[in-house]
Amino acid sequence: MAVLPIRITGDPVLHAPASPVDRIDDEIRTLVRDMFETMDAAPGVGLAAPQVGVPLRLFTYGWTDEGEREWRGVAVNPELWISPLVPGMPDEDDESEGCLSFPGERFALRRAERAILRATDLEGEPYEIVGDGWLARILQHEYDHLDGVLYVDRLDDHDQRIVQKIAKKRGWGRPGVSWTPGEEHLEG
Ligand code: ZN
Numbered sequence: 018m019a020v021l022p023i024r025i026t027g028d029p030v031l032h033a034p035a036s037p038v039d040r041i042d043d044e045i046r047t048l049v050r051d052m053f054e055t056m057d058a059a060p061g062v063g064l065a066a067p068q069v070g071v072p073l074r075l076f077t078y079g080w081t082d083e084g085e086r087e088w089r090g091v092a093v094n095p096e097l098w099i100s101p102l103v104p105g106m107p108d109e110d111d112e113s114e115g116c117l118s119f120p121g122e123r124f125a126l127r128r129a130e131r132a133i134l135r136a137t138d139l140e141g142e143p144y145e146i147v148g149d150g151w152l153a154r155i156l157q158h159e160y161d162h163l164d165g166v167l168y169v170d171r172l173d174d175h176d177q178r179i180v181q182k183i184a185k186k187r188g189w190g191r192p193g194v195s196w197t198p199g200e201e202h203l204e205g
Pocket of ligand 1: 115116117118158162
């Protein structure tokens with residue numbers, strides 16, 4: 018098992034659609050184990066393969082809801098359906114999200130309240146999750162990564178300008194920048 022470096026915005030792998038997983042072999046199983054370890058070390062509630070430099074359609078998630086139910090798993094070749102967006106400005110307290118590929122920042126973003134995920138697990142067994150609220154947000158966020166979309170790409174013009182300033186100041190927005198959970202300094 019290994020904690021993997023997490024790519025930061027600007028790395029091309031984060032900004033291009035990922036390819037379907039053809040078959041689940043030892044390489045994929047090892048990747049997923051390492052992704053769980055990386056997600057937990059970060060810590061984060063989700064991690065998509067492109068974030069660790071692998072352009073494949075799979076992500077891990079791990080989150081405990083208000084009712085103490087633990088949601089933890091891997092979604093291979095997922096499909097996602099979402100409810101219509103409720104118009105309006107997102108709430109800074111209740112609707113702010115962050116991303117391990119834009120670390121240390123949070124921005125408010127309106128997301129669909131409900132998401133239905135269909136995917137297969139590591140045994141190739143299909144399953145479905147109906148997620149509401151924060152779980153729906155996690156699923157939408159991770160699914161976006163597989164299409165080369167970061168949540169900061171979805172922010173309004175005002176926040177986009179702040180995002181660009183932050184990225185420039187930190188030397189992000191170019192290929193090859195990463196950070197590794199548990200290590201002190203950003204690399205690249
Ligand atoms: Zn993310």
